[in-house]
Amino acid sequence: MNLKGKNVLVTGSEGFIGSHLTEKLVEIGAKVTALVQYNSFNSWGWIDTFDKNIKENINIVTGDVREYDSVKRIVKGQDVVFHLAALIAIPYSYLSPMAYVKTNVQGTTNVLEACREYDVEKIIHTSTSETYGTALYVPIDEKHPLQGQSPYSASKIAADKMAESYYRSFNLPIATIRPFNTYGPRQSARAVIPTIISQVLAGKREIKLGSLSPTRDFNYVKDTAEAFIKIAESDKTIGEVINAGSNSEISIGDLAHKIIRIIGEDVKIICDKERIRPEKSEVNRLWADNTKIKQLTEWTPKYSLEEGLTETVDWIKNNMEYFKTDIYNV
Structure with missing residues (x-):
């Protein structure tokens, strides 16, 4: 799939990885809609810091993945959906586990259901290496058992399994990216x-x-954003869970x-x-086996x-x- 000219939605676009991905999608010619969580300050997160030429080429909408009506309205007309919106801070998940269920599990289900209703061509669902828990063997490949060692990781495991169920039950064209520890600006x-x-x-x-x-296993954010795009572009990734890591x-x-x-x-x-x-x-311990992503997409870290x-x-x-x-x- 060539993303140039495609209608592409990014949930969590105002966040760390989401903002880098949004920028990259604009640069390659996608027609990008950026879903930003509604707030009374009209803040667009890191999108507010974008160069004017980039920002002018983004359709910015506010909403909340926890609300199905909001998600349904925004998904309509999209060809590709990158779903990154999530609560991600592990320490806060100890304080408010239910918030993680509502955003990460229910929010993901809302996105999946809307994509099913509107026959979206490709969905890239975002997982995390935290779903593996402490490595039982290294490097960690995609067959490694999942271990809910925090409310955050448990909520992401549940979200991943919802994505898997929509692929198996409804043939929804989903690929799950499992980034290891991304870092970088923002x-x-x-x-x-x-x-x-x-x-x-x-x-x-x-x-x-x-x-x-x-x-x-640390990965620079520009490499992670590129992994999202490569997984979206490849027809071989549908129905697959794919690590994005450095193999170190x-x-x-x-x-x-x-x-x-x-x-x-x-x-x-x-x-x-x-x-x-x-x-x-x-x-x-976390250490990614990145064999699968290289085989399916030819992605490899540059940094x-x-x-x-x-x-x-x-x-x-x-x-x-x-x-x-x-x-x-x-």
Whole structure:
């Protein structure tokens, strides 16, 4: 499928990954509708920061994936739907599990049902590597068992299974992308990489982190956005769950030291108990097997971790007003 000229909807378009994907879709010539969560401030999230030439080529609509009438109205007339809207902060899911069910499970079901009603040509549903839980073997392929180690991951597993059920029950043309740990410009301070960078750039000589031993498979956001597009374009991806990862791992402690070296400061790392997940909830190891996405789409990451971190440091340095480094953002 060639996305140029296609009517394409992005839910969660105002967020971190969604905003990068929206920009990229405009650049390749798609007719993009960006669903932004309704709010009384008329804020379009990161879309507000887009270059005027990009913004003028986006049809921006407000709504809420939790409301079926809202979703149905927006999905009508779309050829392709990228569904990214979700609650994603793991610590907050411990405080309000039901909010994650309403947005991630019910919201996803609303999108799927609307797509079924209007015969959408392709749906790309967004999963997460957190659905795997702590690796039972590495690298993690798509056959790895799913483990609900937090209310967030449990809600995403449920959403993934709803997507699978709509493919199997109604032959809905769905592909599920399972990104591993995406980072880059526009990511909020609740994530580990901007947490490290913003604290160091704020001049702190001691930075607070959670557990330092878990490993993650990090992917630069431009590579992740490209993976979404490649999966949408390939006819081979329908009915498939597909990892998007780098096929490498690094511990949080080693990552922090790498970032500190890039910035060039002398900083001490403090393990803050407030930031540590409950013992049985911590995901101790994530490392993606990306064989399947390469076979189906020929996608491969273009950015090394060093390159991506350097670009992220530069962006945060110029946008420190978005970061409250004295507050632990759950």
